[in-house]
Amino acid sequence: MTDQPRCITTPLDEELVRNLRAGQAIVLSGTLLTGRDAAHRRMVDLLNAGKPLPFSIADEVIYYVGPTPAPPGRVIGAAGPTTAYRMDAFAPLLIEHGLRGMIGKGQRSETVKQAMAKWGAVYFSAVGGIGALISRCIKEASVIAWEDLGTEAVRRLVVEDLPLVVATDCHGGDLYVTGPAQYKR
């Protein structure tokens, strides 16, 4: 994060993702999908039933977020990351279906890491609890599926200069392991 951050734009491709390394600071721009617990359950249920999703996830990045309602004059409210391990049960299948990136906070399971390595995907960490600051990076937001889920509906966001760090790369690198190891006493 202290090195000059690398600017990347979505959608991502496999080559770019395979070049990312845990610990790299990233500034992300472009479109993102949002989804958390309830939307992941629906996506996986559809895929397991052999049905298509109402939106494409190929080469997309899913941001694990459930924003607060947009006050008048704003596109969205507070919109920081939610804890990612709750999506661990669902993520491998989405990665297999072409999902290229995930944004959340907290460490991922070995199963998710293996799927990331196999299919080429990356997990970015955003700073948790800074929803007001991140809200300023979000320029557009619209619900594209499952409006009934409220805050958990799937949205398409357009972001500019969203500050992230590569937490887990597709080569087994994990900042949640190497970071604390450096400061443990």
Next chain:
Amino acid sequence: MPIKPVKAFRTTSAPQKSGRNPEMKTIQVEHVTSAVRRLCIDACTILGDDVVKALEQARANEESPVGREILGRIIENATVAKADKIPLCQDTGMAVVFLEIGQDVCFEGGSLIEAVHEGVRRGYEDGYLRKSVLHPITRVNTGDNTPAVIHTEIVSGNGLKITVAPKGFGSENMSRATMFPPSAGIEAVKEFVVQRVRESGGNPCPPIVVGVGIGGTFEKAALIAKKALLRPLGTVNPDPMLADLERELLERINNLGLGPMGLGGRSTALAVHVNTYHTHIASIPCAVNIQCHSCRHAEVEL
């Protein structure tokens, strides 16, 4: 042998003029509603000065450059949230409401508890806060962030203190309670607390505040652990034994190296607050309630 009927206690719905306590105060429940509404909004958008100060101190002491940058963003977020009138965090929590009710207070105009729920309902709607509360099994959202979790305590006097502590569940999910046998001793309690933080990693949004409840019963330990989170940061426990315990636990936790957001560093916890209650000869109940860095609560006295 016939059972004697129990003499019914006479209760008077209105105090008789002759027996009325002159210190008695009447509070209209609508004032409780408007106070709770305001407290929900304020707690979610304005970070306490004690927390900002603790975060600044953590940044000054942080050895990790990544950690310092994260702490800087967290401090900046508090400024932005206040300026933009946007919640500090999108998880505006489940509303935990503490009522300290003076025994000489009389409420008028309806149900006190319903007045609190109504305040939460209005606060979450008017403040553009997230409605995160749903049925635990059907997962159907109530749509207005009610019910709140309400803890009442009867105290002396004729005041009413209301504390609203919106609790985010990234950190709540990392909390645990257990019952140790007396043979395990205080060392087991210490290890339980440190281990809980270690296993939580970056999930609860460190730097965290660790609320520890030791003693009482199963539910009492959890409640006093939660109450420990309300103590202002930077204050020293008045009990010297507990103050030492807090210092030791804080040092051990910060030596884990988890750091801000669990990405490595010295600031894993801003504080450890311990509350105790006497317990049974057979047990050491112990609860750890973890609070993220967005340590939100707001209070008012009516």
